[in-house]
Amino acid sequence: MTDSLPEPTSPFLIADYRRYWLARFLGVFATMSMVVLLGYQLYAVARDDYGMSVAEASFQLGLLGLAQFIPLFVLTPVAGLAADRFDRRHVAAFANGIDACVAVVLALATWADALSLPILFTLAAAHGAARVFLGPSMSAIAPNVVPPALLPRAIAASSIAWQTASVAGPAVGGLIFAEREWLPHALSAGLLAAAMVLILTVRPIRARHEGPPLRPLKQIIDGLAYVWRERFLLGSITLDLFAVLLAGATALLPVFARDILHVGPEGLGLMRAAPAFGAASVALWLSFRPLEREVGAKMLISVAAFGALTIAFAYSRSFALSLAILAGMGAVDMVSVFIRSSLVQLFTPDDKRGRVSAISGLAISASNELGEMQSGLAAALFGAVGAVVFGGAGAIFVTLVWAWYFPELRRARSFEPQELKREVSS
Template identity: 70%
Template sequence: MLEPNSPLQIRDYRFFWLARFLSVFATLSMVVLIGYQTYDIARSDYGMDKPEAAFQLGLLGLVQFIPLFLLTPVAGLAADRFDRRKVAALANLVDSGLGAILALLTWYDALNLPILFSLAATHGAARIFTNPAMSAIAPNIVPPRLLPQAIALSSIAWQSASVAGPAIGGLLFALSPSVPYFLSAVLMIAAAILIIAVRPLPPATSDSKEPPLRLIAEGLQFTWKERFLLGCITLDLFAVLLGGATAMLPVFARDILAVGSEGLGFMRGAPAVGAALVALWLSFKPIENNVGVKMLWAVVLFGAATIGFGLSRNLALSLGLLAVLGAADMVSVFIRNSLIQLNTPDAMRGRVSSISGLAISASNELGEMRSGMAAALMGATGAVVFGGAGAIVITAIWAWIFPELRHAKTFSAQYRSDERGNSP
């Protein structure tokens, strides 16, 4: 049998790719609209001023992060102990139920801030089980030599869905607010079916006799001791924690650029346009040399584009800067994910992926909290500009604290296989 030259020649990867696209499309459509409704309800139903309503967006990020923080070790262990397909499919079905609830409550105009916060927290809990399971599936269904290409193609699914989901969701919301939630519920069911259609994968630690708490501790210890992995994961955590501008997009859409929910959808999708174009390029010409330095410079560009967006008062310019922001982030994500997957033994991929996912979620959700608090003190513009500058400073500090990142030339495994187990 001929060896495949592309991950898309592998049946299971095609199912995996489409499941990721549908899941991200549905999830981001919901998340963006939850943020918009939270800000709009705070302003219209509760009579809050702009800083107070912006702070509610920060609280929304916090309530999503709390279950992520509490359940991350359990989610990583589940991805290593059980069938990863079933873990991801079940989490998608939970999210489908949330979409249906949001659709009905929106239809009957019964939403309020406590309900939105509760549903957002439940979504955060479901998502933390989806990401490590999905991240750990790809290395099991494609040959190692095709993994960087598979990650790039997976990023195309993610980013193209990140464009289409918020944009289409925003347009549908303007026509009928409940419709995008109904659509998300259906798409998540389809994603769950596609994930289950992937051939069964044996649990990576199915024969382990170690108690669950010890297995969880092993994943944490492995990540902590491997400075290379720790540097990759924490760079994203702190750079995006400070530099994320997405939490403030409802403020810019409603009160600064005055473009409404339709404009919000395009603004939320603009970073994904830049990211999708870069991911498409990387699927044909993956980065192979000086990967560490390129990752660091990409984060610097991410911070600079964030500053520019915060200062812009023109929609076209803002969309362009958001696209640049997304393109830079895609380079960083591609390199970081490739390094993490290829530097982690398969038996620990679920746990390490969950820790990486926690860092990403912390940077997003706690970044929203940070943005909301900063906006309450210095306004949305000040919060975004301050965050972009902070991302640049963090990158400079990490380049000094973790010289391993600067010295990484290729994606080859950095950990010692004779001490850590078989190299993936």
């Protein structure tokens, strides 16, 4: 009788996880490049081909974000159901395939000088539809390919893939775009096809169901009811929703770059990259030294720290200090995201992970998109500095309220699944 193989000590020792990680990196690299350039091209088309003013063309950029969010809002229940009902590899590959088609059309239309606002808005909506199916399926795959003890490290490593790709993708795409405008989209199509193949090489993954399968509509309702019923999940998801919705200063960075810090577009690029740099640095650290104790309290402290740093950024008049604060905001946000993602995945039964991940993804997207709208409205009322201060203070207030109203969050002390369930229910 042979001895059983030793448990892996790193998620990268698992072949399926390595393929999953690379697929995630390539997919994010490609889509971030594509989306940033799509916005740039839409603005150029609005100005040059439609003769719009700066204000009118800027408004089109706002509509572009809305075009991506509407499919996300409408299809989230269906996407979560698909991740729980079908092979998650196939759902993720299907989503990457849609994005690859979007990239091909963008490349061809750019090459033929045939871009128009209807084409660009349609492609943005198609990307939004792909994104809503990709998120829950990819999030639910990681717990299926690594043991629970390694899941926090796997999530941290996955965050490294996302953060580095989200910085490198637009940067590389922009450099190539300057030489051949159609070429970065063609590159994105190839990378997305590679991601699709990689995810299909992961061993078959289908959610494990307990009891007879429910009808599709009943499954959707069951997923929503589960999140509403489990106060721990509801508190975790809504904490991020309201805190980021209030404290999202990203939309106002152009104002700070141009009129407050006076650093121009070059400085704006560094300011946009600083939070991702901070987040990637912390994600790398957590992949080797994951948090283990008092994780719920640390999550709440991280969200409050994000709000405090947001206020500090509003008052900074030093470019170097502002970059450091933005990197700090990305770092503490990464701690919060790491803990919340790990807790949600570990607390959720496998047969509901797709639907819960879809709801969590919708909350994150809503906080980002609606947060930009809130920032713009607040800036119109209080000015850019006042709006950022208001948002940071709001995030701290939300954290205090959630710590009181959802004591389950404070009780989460570890990532051990059985201990976690006992802690939050005590």
